[in-house]
Amino acid sequence: IDRKTGEYDTFRRWMAVDPQEDGSLENPYSEITLEAAQVEEPETQLGEYVEEQIESIKFDRITTQMAKQVIVQKVREAERALVVEAYKDQQGELVTGVVKKATRDA
Numbered sequence: 755i756d757r758k759t760g761e762y763d764t765f766r767r768w769m770a771v772d773p774q775e776d777g778s779l780e781n782p783y784s785e786i787t788l789e790a791a792q793v794e795e796p797e798t799q800l801g802e803y804v805e806e807q808i809e810s811i812k813f814d815r816i817t818t819q820m821a822k823q824v825i826v827q828k829v830r831e832a833e834r835a836l837v838v839e840a841y842k843d844q845q846g847e848l849v850t851g852v853v854k855k856a857t858r859d860a
Contacts, residue, residue, distance in 0.1 A: 764810040767803045 755762045768786035771779065779785045791798040798804055813821065841849070 762810060764808050765805040766808050767805050770798050770800055770802050770804060772800065 767784070768791065769784060770788045770791040771785045773779055773787050779787070786804060788798065788800055791802075791804045794806075795804055
């Protein structure tokens with residue numbers, strides 16, 4: 755994303771994997787066989803991503819706001835998950851801390 759102009763490029767990411775025994779992929783929407791990936795980028799290794807540029811679509815103001823809200827929500831969820839992970843080993847123990855912010859929300 756170019757922060758000055760607002761222009762952006764859109765890419766689809768494929769993970770290079772070995773196919774299953776029957777030749778299928780576990781998740782064909784996000785995976786590509788290593789052999790197929792190496793056709794475009796010969797130096798691709800297992801587990802690496804191959805990017806394919808796709809056509810960008812224009813968003814109106816409302817769609818942009820909705821996308822921003824979803825991204826902010828996902829970031830908050832990830833932050834909460836990190837806090838839970840950091841303190842899960844201390845469950846049942848007495849800990850001290852400083853309250854930085856209190857809200858009426860649950």
